[in-house]
Amino acid sequence: MISQKGYSSSQAHDEVDNQLFLPVPAKILQIKPLTVQDKVFTVQLPEGLSLGHRPGQFVEVSVLGVGEAPISVSSSPSRSNGTFELCVRRIGDVTGALHRLQPGAVVGVRGPYGHGFPIEKFRGKDVLFAPGGLGLAPLRSLIYQVLDERALFGRVIILYGARNPSELLFMDEIEQWRKREDLELLLTVDRGDDTWQGNVGVITTLFRHISVYPRNTVAVTVGPPAMYRFVLMEFLGKGISEGNIYLSLERRMKCGVGKCGHCQINNIYACQSGPVFSYAEIKGLEEAL
Amino acid sequence: MSLTILEKKDFPNFVRRLMTLYRVGGPARENGGYAFKIIDDPDDLELDYPTTILPPKKFLLPPRETLFEFDNAWDGRVRPARAEPRTVVFGVHTCDLHAIQLLDRVFATGHTDPNYLNRRKQTLMISIECLKPCDEHSFCKSMGTLTADEGYDLHLTDLGDAYAVDVGTQTGKNLVQHARTSPATPEMIHKLNAVLSEKWPRFPYRLEFDISDLPSLMSMSMKSPLWTELGERCLACAACTNVCPTCFCFDVKDELELDMQHGRRIRTWDSCQLDEFATVAGGHNFRKSRALRQRHRFMRKGKYILDAHGYLGCVGCGRCARACLVNITPVSVFNELYRQREIGGQA
Numbered sequence: 258m259i260s261q262k263g264y265s266s267s268q269a270h271d272e273v274d275n276q277l278f279l280p281v282p283a284k285i286l287q288i289k290p291l292t293v294q295d296k297v298f299t300v301q302l303p304e305g306l307s308l309g310h311r312p313g314q315f316v317e318v319s320v321l322g323v324g325e326a327p328i329s330v331s332s333s334p335s336r337s338n339g340t341f342e343l344c345v346r347r348i349g350d351v352t353g354a355l356h357r358l359q360p361g362a363v364v365g366v367r368g369p370y371g372h373g374f375p376i377e378k379f380r381g382k383d384v385l386f387a388p389g390g391l392g393l394a395p396l397r398s399l400i401y402q403v404l405d406e407r408a409l410f411g412r413v414i415i416l417y418g419a420r421n422p423s424e425l426l427f428m429d430e431i432e433q434w435r436k437r438e439d440l441e442l443l444l445t446v447d448r449g450d451d452t453w454q455g456n457v458g459v460i461t462t463l464f465r466h467i468s469v470y471p472r473n474t475v476a477v478t479v480g481p482p483a484m485y486r487f488v489l490m491e492f493l494g495k496g497i498s499e500g501n502i503y504l505s506l507e508r509r510m511k512c513g514v515g516k517c518g519h520c521q522i523n524n525i526y527a528c529q530s531g532p533v534f535s536y537a538e539i540k541g542l543e544e545a546l
Numbered sequence: 547m548s549l550t551i552l553e554k555k556d557f558p559n560f561v562r563r564l565m566t567l568y569r570v571g572g573p574a575r576e577n578g579g580y581a582f583k584i585i586d587d588p589d590d591l592e593l594d595y596p597t598t599i600l601p602p603k604k605f606l607l608p609p610r611e612t613l614f615e616f617d618n619a620w621d622g623r624v625r626p627a628r629a630e631p632r633t634v635v636f637g638v639h640t641c642d643l644h645a646i647q648l649l650d651r652v653f654a655t656g657h658t659d660p661n662y663l664n665r666r667k668q669t670l671m672i673s674i675e676c677l678k679p680c681d682e683h684s685f686c687k688s689m690g691t692l693t694a695d696e697g698y699d700l701h702l703t704d705l706g707d708a709y710a711v712d713v714g715t716q717t718g719k720n721l722v723q724h725a726r727t728s729p730a731t732p733e734m735i736h737k738l739n740a741v742l743s744e745k746w747p748r749f750p751y752r753l754e755f756d757i758s759d760l761p762s763l764m765s766m767s768m769k770s771p772l773w774t775e776l777g778e779r780c781l782a783c784a785a786c787t788n789v790c791p792t793c794f795c796f797d798v799k800d801e802l803e804l805d806m807q808h809g810r811r812i813r814t815w816d817s818c819q820l821d822e823f824a825t826v827a828g829g830h831n832f833r834k835s836r837a838l839r840q841r842h843r844f845m846r847k848g849k850y851i852l853d854a855h856g857y858l859g860c861v862g863c864g865r866c867a868r869a870c871l872v873n874i875t876p877v878s879v880f881n882e883l884y885r886q887r888e889i890g891g892q893a
Contacts, residue, residue, distance in 0.1 A: 275626065275660045278613045278798075278811070282622025322619040322802035322809045326827065349827035363622035482830055509826045511798055514657035517816070518795030519823060521842075522832075524850035529656060543768055544832060544842075 277514060280319040280365025281306070286340060288360055291426050295391070296356055297331065298343045300366065308341045308366075310334055311373030312399035313505055313533040317513045318343065318351065319365030320358070326351035327510040327528070330369060331394045333401030344394035344426065370513040371532050374399050374503060379475045383411035385467075385497075387488050389460050389480025390419050393426045395505055396479050407439060414467055418445040418460030422453045441467070460484065464491040471496030479505045485546050489536060499537040506532050506545060548719075550727040551734050552702075552709045560725035561588035564634050567724075568670070571605060572636030573598060582635070593637045594704065597680040601642050601791035601865065605635055606649060606665050607815075613661060615810040619802060624811075630665060634721070638673040640694040641686045641861040645791035646671065647697045648857040652794055655855060661813075670717055675703040677745045683864030685877050688753035691861045692746075703738055710738045752877050755884045760858065764849035767883045768841070776879070777837025779872045784817035786866035786874070787843065792851070792859050793817070818842050844879055 287299035302308060308316070310330045319325045326349065332342035347356040355364070376399065384403055388396040403410055415434065419425045425444065434442050443463045445456040456463065460480075476492040478485065485504060492502045508520035508527040515529040523542045525531075530538075539545040552560065564570055565586070573595040574583045580595040582602050600609075614624040638646075653662035675693065676686070686692045694701070699718030702709040711727060713719050730738075755763070787793045797816035802809040817823060819839050824832040833839050851859030860876055867875035 273660050273663045274658045275664075277657055277660050279624055279626060280622070319622075319800075319811075321616050321622065321624070321811075322800050322806070324800045325798060325811075352827065363620065365622050365624070482832075507826055507830075508832065509824060512796075514659075515655075516653065516657070516659055516794070516796070517798065518818060519797075519816070521818075521824075521850075523845070524853045544838075 280367050282363050283366040285358060285360055285362045285364060291344065292424055294347050295426055296345055298345060298355065299340050300343060301340045302366065305339060307337060307339065308369055310341065310369035312376065312402050313373030313395060314369035314371050315510065315532065316366050316368035317370065318355065320351055320354040321365060323354040324351045327513060329395035331397050333398050333405065335402050335405040346391050368513060371528050372530065374477065374533050376402060380409045381411070383469060383474045384413050385469060385474055385476040386415045387460060387476065387478040388417055389484045390424065392479030393417060396477065397427060399477065411473060412441065413439065414441040416443050416460060416463040418463065420447045422446050422450055461487050461491050469495050475501045475503065477503045482507065499540060500535050502536040503533055504536065506534060548713045549730045550711045550722060551730050552711050552725050552727050554707055554709065556726045557709065558588040561591060563724040569631045569633040570636065571633055591636055593674050593702065595637065597863065597865065599789055599865070601645060601863065602635055602638050603645065603649065603791050605633060605669055606646065607662055607794060610812055610814045611661060613798070613811045613813055616808065618807050619809060627661070630668060632668045634670045634672060636672045638671050639676055640673060641691040641863040642791050643671065643673050643694045643697045644691040644861045648792050648851065648855065649794055651855045651857060670699045670721060671697065672700045672702065673698040675701065677704060677741065678748050680864065683867040683875065684862065685752040685864060686862040687749040688751050688757060689858065689860060689862030690757055692749055703741060705734065705737050705741060710734065754881050760880065761849045761852050763883055763887060764845055766887060770883060770886060772879065772882055772886065773837040773841040776840040776874055777835055779874060780836040780840050781871060782819050782821060782836050782839070783871065784819045785869040785871065787817040787819055788815060789865040789869045791861060791863055791865070847876065848880065
C-alpha cells in the first residue's frame with residue numbers, strides 16, 4: 258500500500274491507518290489518446306515510491322474538487338520503471354476531468370486495492386485471454402506479465418472483441434503481438450466498417466476457431482457484464498474447469514477498502530474479495546453475474 | 547467491573563462537572579419527541595425517553611463529515627480533518643449499544659477506518675437500562691439486545707431515587723470519580739435485582755421463531771416471493787436505512803469553493819435502497835429493482851453482516867418500522883419468511 262509516510266505492505270488491525278482516505282499526490286507524465294473516448298495516462302508516484310501492484314488490482318484516482326473513481330492498473334508490474342499506466346474511458350465526472358488534464362498535472366492516488374490474478378497458479382499452463390472492449394485495459398497488465406515470463410507458460414491465446422473497429426484499444430501494441438510466433442491472436446468487432454478486413458461478430462464467434470487442451474488451460478475474461486454469461490459458456494463448453502476460469506467484476510468501488518457498501522455482491526465486498534474471482538468462487542452468488 | 551450508587555439529586559452536578567471536561571450529549575426534547583443532542587444544561591438530559599428518530603451512531607459516524615481539506619485543487623496536497631472534542635454520550639439504550647459494538651467491529655476489520663476509530667476513542671458511552679419497551683415496534687427481546695453486559699463505560703439503572711452505576715471500563719472508572727457516589731449496599735443490590743427481574747415480562751417476544759434460526763432462514767429465502775411484494779410497496783425513500791443504528795454504508799463526494807482552489811472531501815450516509823447505489827459509471831445498475839434492494843437490506847440485517855463480522859445486523863430497535871411510510875417492518879418480514887418456510891412454501 259502506498260502512503261504519504263512510505264511503503265507498508267500490511268496494516269495491523271488494532272492500529273488505526275490514519276492515511277487510509279488520504280490520496281498520495283502523483284504526477285501525470287504522459288497522456289496518450291487511444292480512441293475518441295479512451296486515453297492512457299502514465300503516472301509517477303512521489304519520491305520514487307513504487308505502486309507494488311499485481312495485475313488485476315485497481316487504484317482510487319482523485320481529481321481534487323471533482324471526486325474519486327476506481328481505475329484498474331493497465332501496466333504490468335514487470336515493466337514498472339517507477340511509473341504505472343491507467344487506461345481511462347471518459348464516462349463519468351472523474352474520468353471526464355481526467356481527460357481534460359494535461360501532462361504535468363497532479364492527481365491523487367490510493368491503493369492498490371483488491372485481489373489481482375493469481376498468476377502463480379497460471380504458470381506451466383496454457384493461458385486463454387478473452388477481453389471484451391475496455392476489458393483489455395486491466396488484462397493488458399496480466400498479458401505483459403505473462404509475455405515477460407513467456408517461458409513459464411504454455412500456449413498464449415488472445416481473443417479480443419470490441420463493438421466496432423474504432424473502439425479496439427492498444428492497436429499499435431496488438432500489431433506487435435500479431436507478429437509474435439509464441440502468441441495466438443484473434444480479433445473481432447460486433448459491427449465492421451470500410452476499414453475492417455477481419456472477423457465480424459460478437460466475441461463468442463471466435464471460439465470456434467481455437468481448440469484448447471482443457472485440463473491444462475486457464476481462461477481469463479474481463480469485459481462488460483452482459484458479455485460474461487456468454488463467454489463463460491464458451492469456456493465451459495471447451496471443457497475448462499470452473500476453478501480455472503477467472504474474471505474481474507466491475508462494481509462501484511467508492512472507498513476501495515470494504516466499508517462503503519457500494520460494491521457488495523450478496524455477502525462479499527468486490528473491492529476486498531475481488532475484483533478478480535474464479536468462476537467457481539462466484540457461481541453461487543445470486544448477484545454476481 | 548464494579549457497582550456504585552448515584553443519588554438522582556446529585557446527577558445534575560455530575561453532568562455539570564463532566565461538561566467542564568467534555569462535550570456532553572444525550573437524549574433531549576426536540577419537536578415533540580426526543581433526539582440525541584449536544585446539551586449545555588444538565589436539565590435538558592432526559593434519560594427516561596422512549597426512543598429517538600436517529601440513533602446515537604451519529605456521534606461516531608456523522609451524517610456528514612470531512613475526510614480531508616485542500617487549499618489548491620491542482621497540487622494534490624491534502625490536510626486530514628481536524629480531530630473532534632472528547633464527548634460523553636448519556637442515555638444510550640442497550641439496543642444502540644449492541645449496534646455500536648457492531649460498528650466498532652466493522653470499522654476495525656481489514657482496512658481500519660481512521661475517521662470512525664479516532665472519533666470512537668474520543669467518545670464515552672453512558673448507557674441506560676431500559677425498563678419498558680419504547681413502543682409497539684420494539685423487538686429487542688427477540689433480538690437479544692434487551693440488556694448489555696459490555697460496550698459501555700458506565701451503565702445506569704433507574705432505581706427510583708437513585709441510579710445504580712455499573713462501571714464497564716477504566717475510562718468509566720475515571721469518569722465516576724467526578725460524581726458523588728456511595729457504595730452499593732445489600733439493600734440497593736436487592737432493589738436492583740428486583741427492578742431487573744420485573745422489567746423482563748414487560749417486553750414481548752415479537753418474532754415467531756428463535757433468533758438463532760434467522761441466518762439460515764435468510765439463506766433459504768433468497769428466492770422468496772415476498773421480495774417482489776415488498777418491491778411493489780417500497781417507495782425507495784431510504785428512510786429505513788437513514789434511521790438504522792447498524793447501517794454504515796456511505797458516499798464520498800468532493801466540494802469545491804467558488805475560488806476553484808479550496809475544497810474538501812466529505813463522506814455522507816448513503817443507502818442501498820436508492821436507485822443509483824449500485825450503479826456504475828456508464829449506467830449499469832447491479833440492483834435495479836426495489837425488490838432486489840429490499841432483499842439486499844434484509845439479507846444484510848439477517849445474514850450478510852453476521853457472515854462478515856460475527857454480529858447480527860439488526861438490534862430490534864424498531865426505528866425503520868416507525869420510519870417506513872408503507873409499513874415494511876423487520877418483524878413482519880422475518881415472521882412472513884418464517885411462515886413461508888413453515889407451510890412448505892417456495893424455497
